[in-house]
Amino acid sequence: MPTLAADPTVLANRLRPVLLKLNRQLRREIHSLGVTGGQVALLVQIKQHPGIGIRKLAALERISVPGMSKFVSRLEEAGLVQRAPVEGDQRRVELRLTAAGQKVLRSVRSKRTAWLSARLHALDPDELDAIDAAIEPLLNLLEAEEA
Amino acid sequence: MPTLAADPTVLANRLRPVLLKLNRQLRREIHSLGVTGGQVALLVQIKQHPGIGIRKLAALERISVPGMSKFVSRLEEAGLVQRAPVEGDQRRVELRLTAAGQKVLRSVRSKRTAWLSARLHALDPDELDAIDAAIEPLLNLLEAEEA
DNA sequence: GGCATTTCGTTAACCAGGTTAACGAATCGG
DNA sequence: CCGATTCGTTAACCTGGTTAACGAAATGCC
Known part of the structure; x- marks a missing residue:
């Protein structure tokens, strides 16, 4: 039976190692289709926010903008997402899932x-x-x- | 209100992104003393199992033996743990916290x-x-x- | 005692997932 | 029209892992 009214600092110290080990396992979940958990999360976000830009996506996923740029590049090379120019603003990019990306997402979800x-x-x-x-x-x- | 009798697969899909993002934040928790969460976890294990070897420690933390060897080397360079030869078996090493390692652990726990x-x-x-x-x-x- | 086997740890080479710094191009505001 | 901001990319670097290959020491066995 867990202690009620848990002390936040104590709870933090108990929670940290659990999260650490869980994520170590999750990292190995690079399953069948060759996409990692992080990549799937990205696909989900792009699906939910079609036409989103790199910057907003980075904020949503809480990583840096250059980091997001790199990941998106990988997904694009894999043919799962598409970078499209934005009408009227040539700095920006619109991200969308390709048909292959949607397929991956469907098959992952039921896995x-x-x-x-x-x-x-x-x-x-x-x-x-x-x-x-x-x-x-x-x-x-x-x-x-x-x- | 959460759904009772949650479907494990659905729950997995909800849990994954949460764990992912939490750990991204935790990774940045490289606080004051320059030790990461993973390193602290290691120090804790060594404290709880004084004289433990690389192999067992790797199993406890669920990472590979070479990986553990590398991490321990880093901690040793930082002066937080000590590799000592084992009496009567020169293949093995015994790991122990140094005074500095214990100090770090104490100060981290109350942070x-x-x-x-x-x-x-x-x-x-x-x-x-x-x-x-x-x-x-x-x-x-x-x-x-x-x- | 001698040799094959197993156990323990290290090293090397590699990859994913990040970070910061620096930059170039485009847009916006005065 | 020019300075400041915004958007994305690239480069260089680090941590946290992995597998493959290895060398040294201990163990088992005949």
Whole structure:
């Protein structure tokens, strides 16, 4: 039974190693289609914000602009996204999924063979609920600093 | 309100981006003393298992043996850990914290200025409880595959 | 005792995922 | 029309990993 009214600093020290190890595993989830978790996240964002630019996308994903430029280049080389010039502003670029990108996204979403999905299947329903309930608070952790 | 009896695959797809972004932030938590979260985790393990070898440590942290060797080398160069020869087996090494390593660990543990700690302080008690309650299930996710 | 096998750690070479610094081109505002 | 800003790219660099190959030491066995 977890301690109620957890001390934030103590909680941080317990949470950190868990996140660390989970992400080490997730990094290896470079599954079948050759796309990493990070790349999938990018595809999702582009799908949800068609025509978005590098800069906004970088902000959404919380990485630097040059970093985003590089990742998008990789996705473009892989044929999953398309850089299109913006009408009336030749500095900007509009990003969109290609047909191949959409296909990848569809097939990834239903994938149950990925490490995380497989491990979650092994948990009890109440454990799943506990994780489920933590997702929003964890998201709030990130949104807090957008202010 | 989170969905009860969450579908593991759906939950995985919601969880992944959260973990991804959290870890991107955590990576920048290279605070004052110049040690990263991963390095702190290592120091903690060495403290809890004094005299542990590279191989076991690598298994505990779920990374490869050569990777661990490299990280330990860095920590040794930084003067935080000490490689000592093992009595009666000259292949092995025993790892121990130096005084400096213990000092770093003490000062890190109480640090409330780190990003994660600061953000957690901004959450409601019930959100903290939700996160707290999710830690064990998340750990189980990792332990499951030790079997 | 001697030799094959296994165990332990290191090194080298490589890749992904970032970062900051510097820049060039285009747009915008006075 | 010119200075300042905005957008994206490139280059150089770092951390955190990986696999492959290896050398030295210990173990098992005949």
